[in-house]
Amino acid sequence: MSKLIYTTTLPGNGHWSLELRRGSLMTITDIEGGANVGMLFYNPRNLLERYNAPDTLKCQHTFKLERGNCLYSDMGRIFASIVEDHSANGAGNWHDTVCGTSNARSVALRWGQRDYQTDRNQWLQNGYDAFLVELAKYGLSRADMASNINWFSKVVADDAGNIHLDTGNACAGNSVSLRFEMDTLVVLHTCPHPLNNAENYPFKPVQIELGEADPVTADDYCKNFRPENQRGFQNNELYYLAAKN
Amino acid sequence: MTLKESTRNPEQAIARHQVKAGDYFLGEIKQGQTFRLVDLEGNQAADVLFYNAKDPSERYSAMDTIRHQGNLYLGAGTTLISNANNELLDIVADTCGRHDTLGGACATESNTVRYSLEKRCMHACRDSWMLAIAEHPEFGIHKRDITHNINFFMNVPVTAQGGLTFADGISAPGKYVELTAKMDIVMLISNCPQLNNPCNGYNPTPIDVIVWN
Numbered sequence: 001m002s003k004l005i006y007t008t009t010l011p012g013n014g015h016w017s018l019e020l021r022r023g024s025l026m027t028i029t030d031i032e033g034g035a036n037v038g039m040l041f042y043n044p045r046n047l048l049e050r051y052n053a054p055d056t057l058k059c060q061h062t063f064k065l066e067r068g069n070c071l072y073s074d075m076g077r078i079f080a081s082i083v084e085d086h087s088a089n090g091a092g093n094w095h096d097t098v099c100g101t102s103n104a105r106s107v108a109l110r111w112g113q114r115d116y117q118t119d120r121n122q123w124l125q126n127g128y129d130a131f132l133v134e135l136a137k138y139g140l141s142r143a144d145m146a147s148n149i150n151w152f153s154k155v156v157a158d159d160a161g162n163i164h165l166d167t168g169n170a171c172a173g174n175s176v177s178l179r180f181e182m183d184t185l186v187v188l189h190t191c192p193h194p195l196n197n198a199e200n201y202p203f204k205p206v207q208i209e210l211g212e213a214d215p216v217t218a219d220d221y222c223k224n225f226r227p228e229n230q231r232g233f234q235n236n237e238l239y240y241l242a243a244k245n
Numbered sequence: 246m247t248l249k250e251s252t253r254n255p256e257q258a259i260a261r262h263q264v265k266a267g268d269y270f271l272g273e274i275k276q277g278q279t280f281r282l283v284d285l286e287g288n289q290a291a292d293v294l295f296y297n298a299k300d301p302s303e304r305y306s307a308m309d310t311i312r313h314q315g316n317l318y319l320g321a322g323t324t325l326i327s328n329a330n331n332e333l334l335d336i337v338a339d340t341c342g343r344h345d346t347l348g349g350a351c352a353t354e355s356n357t358v359r360y361s362l363e364k365r366c367m368h369a370c371r372d373s374w375m376l377a378i379a380e381h382p383e384f385g386i387h388k389r390d391i392t393h394n395i396n397f398f399m400n401v402p403v404t405a406q407g408g409l410t411f412a413d414g415i416s417a418p419g420k421y422v423e424l425t426a427k428m429d430i431v432m433l434i435s436n437c438p439q440l441n442n443p444c445n446g447y448n449p450t451p452i453d454v455i456v457w458n
């Protein structure tokens with residue numbers, strides 16, 4: 001990160017949203033291990049343009065997200081590139097974008113009712129309600145909720161398509177860095193992954209660092225990760241043709 | 246993969262629509278009605294979205310369906326789940342064996358990324374959907390409601406290493422899938438016009454929609 005501007009820590013049942021400029025860098029770190037960050041992206045100039053999980057996966061012929069992958073909008077553009085992706089045990093990370101988010105019913109079934117009166121800020125918040133709260137601040141509703149990313153959550157499938165959450169790689173110190181290629185409204189929560197079967201509601205905090213990314217060079221890893229990504233970057237350049245940064 | 250044949254007779258159907266490649270179907274299916282999608286010539290992809298007829302902000306959710314069944318693929322026995330955790334439809338018969346819900350629909354914009362910038366003006370599923378909702382405002386469906394869909398007759402296997410592959414060869418002429426609606430739903434189909442990949446065998450062909458009471 002060429003310039004670090006802001007650092008914060010979010011507790012394990014939190015939600016937040018912020019608008020990031022093109023050229024920003026966001027690094028998320030799993031502080032204790034086992035964290036999950038649900039995330040959605042929107043174009044602040046046209047909120048109808050949003051993160052598209054199917055396009056992101058099929059453009060890059062992948063089921064998981066990792067370093068090199070770009071996060072596509074439904075308009076053929078790139079919100080952000082995964083420029084760094086570190087796992088504390090040395091392997092790369094593996095991030096899910098097909099399992100969606102927890103909801104009040106699924107959290108209540110596993111860990112009990114959400115109850116602010118009793119639990120105060122230790123209440124058992126769920127990802128769906130957390131997204132709804134943040135989306136409403138921008139005039140968005142459940143109709144605008146797309147398939148989200150679940151950072152740090154590894155979901156694997158067998159040959160028959162059966163899926164499970166593999167927690168073996170969910171170590172303290174895992175981090176992922178996103179370089180924003182467009183101005184982007186980021187909506188996020190730190191609620192547990194919907195396939196998390198932990199005995200107790202996992203309050204897993206994350207650190208978020210914001211700064212300025214180094215400029216994209218011709219030999220950029222993400223841009224050259226696949227020929228599709230080169231074309232995605234071209235679409236972004238076209239979008240910003242008339243704008244000066 | 247479980248194959249399950251239907252005993253329903255097309256002669257007793259109440260409606261039959263043919264949807265040509267590159268066209269859309271937008272219509273209501275009542276609770277309890279069953280419909281069949283027929284891949285008439287084989288190798289076609291039917292890109293389908295389902296909505297609660299009373300409120301399109303409630304709709305088919307790929308994520309909730311995948312999570313509910315703990316499996317990535319759709320087939321006989323799958324219940325399609327909405328984003329409000331309600332049961333929308335059951336897949337009651339299927340002679341194809343597997344249907345995709347990861348790959349999404351083709352769009353002119355994603356075509357520029359997947360194939361080349363010059364493919365911008367080739368017709369794509371999302372354009373069919375855009376025309377459908379523009380021509381039929383009475384359904385109250387807007388662009389924000391156009392989300393992560395089902396691709397009937399498509400096979401998109403995931404590998405244990407996390408790869409996504411576009412396989413082919415499961416569907417064939419006359420293969421079909423049959424669904425029963427568990428609430429009044431609106432069905433929006435784009436019969437895929439994609440010419441750039443093998444999902445249509447590079448030759449988009451018509452499908453039939455057959456509806457029974």
Ligand SMILES: [Zn+2]
Binds near residue numbers: 350369371438439
């Ligand atoms: Zn298509």
